[in-house]
Amino acid sequence: MIWKTDTHQFTATICQRTGKTCPALAQVARAAVQAIATAAPATTAEFEVEGTADLTHCTQGCTARFQARPDRVRVYCGADPEVNGDCLNDYAELMFGSAFTTLPSHAISTPPCAMLQAEILAPRDPTPVESHATA
Numbered sequence: 001m002i003w004k005t006d007t008h009q010f011t012a013t014i015c016q017r018t019g020k021t022c023p024a025l026a027q028v029a030r031a032a033v034q035a036i037a038t039a040a041p042a043t044t045a046e047f048e049v050e051g052t053a054d055l056t057h058c059t060q061g062c063t064a065r066f067q068a069r070p071d072r073v074r075v076y077c078g079a080d081p082e083v084n085g086d087c088l089n090d091y092a093e094l095m096f097g098s099a100f101t102t103l104p105s106h107a108i109s110t111p112p113c114a115m116l117q118a119e120i121l122a123p124r125d126p127t128p129v130e131s132h133a134t135a
Contacts, residue, residue, distance in 0.1 A: 008033055008073075008118045011096055015077065015114040017060050022077060022114050024055035025064060029075050029116045032068040045070055050085060062113065071120045078113035092117060 001012045001021045010029060015022045039047065048069040055062045055077065066075045067085060074096075076088050087107050094101055096117045 004121065006121075007037070008120055010116065010118045012116040013095060013114050015060075017062075017078070017113050022055070022058060022062075022116075024057040024062075025075055025077050025114055025116045027057065028053045028055065028064050028066060029073055029118045032066055032073045032075070033118050036068050036070055036073065040070060043070070052081075060113075073118040075116045076112040077115065080108070080110050083108055088112070 001010075001014075003010050010026065012021050012026060014020060015025075036047075036049075046069075048067065050065070050067050053064050053066065053075075055064055058077075060078075062078045063081075064075050064077045065079045065081075065085075065088065066073065067089065068074075074089070074092050076092070079088055087103075090101070090103050091108050091111060092115055093099070094103055095115060
């Protein structure tokens with residue numbers, strides 16, 4: 001599922017346990033986006049935070065891992081706590097990225113049951129009225 005706000009594009013996979021998108025996962029992503037935006041005046045473009053969140057509204061009772069930075073937030077639901085964050089990022093690139101990438105099959109033995117990515121939208125310059133075609 002893909003949706004946009006004024007500032008971000010959200011892309012979510014279907015939960016492998018429920019067969020639906022996970023509203024609890026979206027709630028964590030929105031909170032992380034808001035936290036990063038709030039911290040922006042006191043941080044740099046390299047600022048990054050990682051952590052976990054219990055998805056209390058999830059019927060499966062999952063724990064999500066997240067990586068948040070000013071341009072992108074990724075949330076991994078049901079990710080193995082032993083898996084390196086870089087491996088999760090590489091796995092997410094397979095799902096969300098536009099470039100051709102590969103990942104060894106043994107890198108993640110148990111993939112996350114669901115993932116969500118929120119990418120910041122580039123600001124759009126308004127088109128001057130005079131450049132619009134007139135009929």
